[in-house]
Amino acid sequence: MRHQIGGRKLSRPTGHRLAMIRNQVTDLLRYEKLQTTEAKASELRREVERVITLARAGDVHRRRLVMNRVYDSRVVSKLFDELAPRFSDRPGGYTRIIKLGPRRGDGAPMAQIELVL
Secondary structure, three states, rough: OOOOOOOOOOOOHHHHHHHHHHHHHHHHHOOOOOEEEEEHHHHHHHHHHHHHHHHHHHHHHHHHHHHOOOOOOOHHHHHHHHHHHHHOOOOOEEEEEEEEEOOOOOEEEEEEEEEOO
């Protein structure tokens, strides 16, 4: 049963979907801005908010938990050294989604997700 297991399937098998979300979390934390579809952006928001909340604690255990969700160790260092102190006094809502309109090729609704300054 799928009780309390939320999230969209995004028309992908489980492994592909999880790897895609991890890639996007890594890229969003690296570049602080990412353009993707609205559905992927809203799923990405859930993961990034959790990762930043873990990083705010700043201990070794939380760093290891974040390493499970982020591919690049340099991005993890950036998260703990630069981004977590920036969000230390913010109770949540670390990301912003801006709708961009339909994609030219297939009409998919596009959005830009970025970290709030």
